């Protein structure tokens with residue numbers, strides 16, 4: 001039995017982060033998106049904007065020293081939003097968005113995603129945000145509903161070549177921190 005540890009991601013983690021993110025969406029996104037949608041999303045949009053790490057708003061989770069998940073937040077415009085008709089919504093720096101939450105497939109359904117989201121929401125509360133939004137993948141929708149996020153609207157990112165990628169904009173009001181203990185994970 002081991003405990004999950006959460007720390008800020010560093011530039012030196014970028015390569016491993018991208019590899020984990022690609023594995024995560026390829027395996028855990030299977031059945032929710034086609035392989036063409038996933039591969040086009042990875043190559044044309046990318047699983048993470050580098051500024052998240054540079055801004056020190058990106059966390060990673062380790063279990064026995066192994067990277068098992070990641071996620072962050074920003075007030076910057078997400079890369080995926082640039083081509084949306086309502087991109088201006090994301091240029092408002094008063095809005096906080098959860099970004100790029102991924103869990104290693106072999107470590108899925110052990111509470112790691114929840115633990116990352118708790119840490120992200122704690123930091124957002126600390127920065128004074130009362131609400132938060134995110135663009136949920138189809139594969140992440142049930143997870144976010146469990147965590148109290150409500151769907152606001154659907155969006156479809158045009159990836160070119162007739163390929164698109166569906167997301168649901170979801171939001172949550174951040175309640176006061178309950179101080180609950182982190183769950184343990186089995187390595």
Ligand SMILES: CC(C)(COP(=O)(O)OP(=O)(O)OC[C@H]1O[C@@H](n2cnc3c(N)ncnc32)[C@H](O)[C@@H]1OP(=O)(O)O)[C@@H](O)C(=O)NCCC(=O)NCCS
Pocket residue numbers: 024025028029100101102103104107108109110111112113114115135136137138139140142143144146147
């Ligand atoms: C979505 C994701 C981050 C969830 O991470 P996780 O560590 O497996 O989630 P947790 O174990 O913390 O799950 C917490 C709760 O959320 C719900 N949940 C999580 N994944 C779920 C799924 N695939 N289907 C239904 N409910 C789910 C469950 O209620 C779960 O509690 P339980 O396991 O006790 O039933 C992970 O599946 C993932 O990385 N998916 C691929 C990438 C992706 O789509 N990321 C979202 C980007 S917006």
